[in-house]
Amino acid sequence: MLEALKGQQRGRLITLLGVIVLSFDTLLVRLIDSSEWTLIFWRGFLPAVMLFMVQWFTDRKVIIQHLLRPSLLTLITAGLFSASTICFVLSLDNTQVASTLVITNTAPLFTAVIGFFFLKEKLDKATVLAIIIAVGGIGLVFGYHPTVDELRGDSLALVSAIAIAVYLVALRKTQGQLGSVYIILAGVFTSIISLSVGAKPFALDMRQAIEMFLLGGVVIPLSFYLIAHGPRYLPAAETSLILLLEVLFGPLLVWLIVGETPTSNVLLGSAVVVLTLSGLFAWQWRKQLKSSQ
Secondary structure, three states, X not given: OHHHHHHHHHHHHHHHHHHHHHOHHHHHHHHHOOOHHHHHHHHHHHHHHHHHHHHXXXXXXXXXXXXXXXXHHHHHHHHHHHHHHHHHXXXXXXXXXXXXXXXXXXXXXXXXXXXXXXOOOOOOHHHHHHHHHHHHHHHHXXXXXXXXXXXXXXXXXXXXXXXXXXXXXXXXXXXXXXXXXXXXXXXXXXXXXXXXXXXXXXXXXXXXXXXXXXXXXXXXXXXXXXXXXXXXXXXXXXXXXXXXHHHHHHHHHHHHHOOOOOOHHHHXXXXXXXXXXXXXXXXXXXXXXXXXX
16 A cells, blocks of 8 residues: 555656646747747657657667558557647647647547547546536637637647547557657658648757757657656546646746736636646546545
8 A cells, every 4th residue: 555655656746747847848839939840840850759769779679560560540640649749839839828738638528529439438427517618618718809810829729639639549549558659650740741841940040959959859758758657656537637737837937938928818718627627637536546445
């Protein structure tokens, strides 16, 4: 029992560190101030290189068996992750950080709906209620009379959330065994797409290059690595609850350093979504604790 408690504490710390590191993602996107597609290129390419190196030195059989000879499902899953990455960055470039983060973090709810239809997973009443309330919160985010660019950014965040949800369902179907392969392939897809639409990877000054390396070479791969290890020690609901802190940390960092203040409607809609998801995950966590006793 004591060992299990220590494991859970370790899981909470690992996941929290991963979220804190990931919170610098949106700040660095704002600070780099390069062209959209150049940023997207490096945000896909650098994590793919870093994870390829880690995977090669830890278990190269996965690279040989699944990366060099990927199945159709692997390619589709990686393509979905690539789409979520592209839409996320384009969303940040068009709307408020808080809007992008709160909308993309509704992905678990879309995952529940898609899993219900395609994996025949049960949708309990609490999840259905959370989906209805969260949709209302997203409506508030969309309903603050946004500019054309902000509306485009919010819509792209919604597409990103749905793409992540489908990716998570595919990941669940394959039992998460090829997580690094999906991200590496997604990085390749993202890089090719960005180059084809005008990315200029070497048009960065020294400051932008350093910030880009911090973003793609440190923040994204390190946060993904830490967050991927948290669920080894924690129930899925508790992990999801900790991940929601990004919705708070990300806009806070951007506000403190860049000075971007969310509108009142975005704050209200964000509060509705975060409180709804928090309530759902806390309820699921309590339910899991009771069933394990």
